Amino acid sequence: MSPDPQHASWPAFKEWAAIVSALGAGAQSLILRKGGIAEGKGGFDPDRATRFWLYPTSFHAQLDKLKPAAAAFFDPLAQHASPVALDTYAEIISHRFVTDWDAVAALDSRHLWTEATVRERFDWSRPAGLHVLEVRVFRLAHPAPLPAGSDISGCKSWIDLPLGDPKQHSACPVTARA
Secondary structure, three states, rough: OOOOOOOOOEEEEEEEEHHHHHHOOOOOEEEEHHHHHHHOOOOHHHHHEEEEEEEEOOOOHHHHHOHHHHHHHOOOOOHHOOOOOOEEEEEEEEEOOOOOOOOOOOHHHOOOHHHHHHHHHHHHHHOEEEEEEEEEEEEEEEEEEEEOOOOOOOOEEEEEEEOHHHHHHOOEOOOOOO
């Protein structure tokens, strides 16, 4: 379910800045998610939105938890960037909760997390598993500045931003690299 496009706020998905950059460059085509601690017993809700802003965060981001190829997308100064302007959004193509480790491991070529990072996330939840979101990413022609005072705090996947529907902005689809 997607929110009303005329509504002032719209869901944004918080993810490591390097991963958001990789998604925006076509170097990654999946989002793997266990959920944030602040999401409580219900855990990650993949049905929160089918289209959402990609909000880059440096919260929990650690270069050693990413494959060497991710270094090209890791900007240690990004955490100090102000004001924040978003330049990508995503639409979910498909979602599934995968409880078979071999099936998750087979997705290795489609993301930039190390195997150890993915395994840690996989084993974190009960039952063990990960949400796998295949996404189509769009890059805005002009970044959308985030108004000052927007609440982005907490270890949670979803936040609401006062930017409206990202589809109302001029954007081009990102071509995923094989």
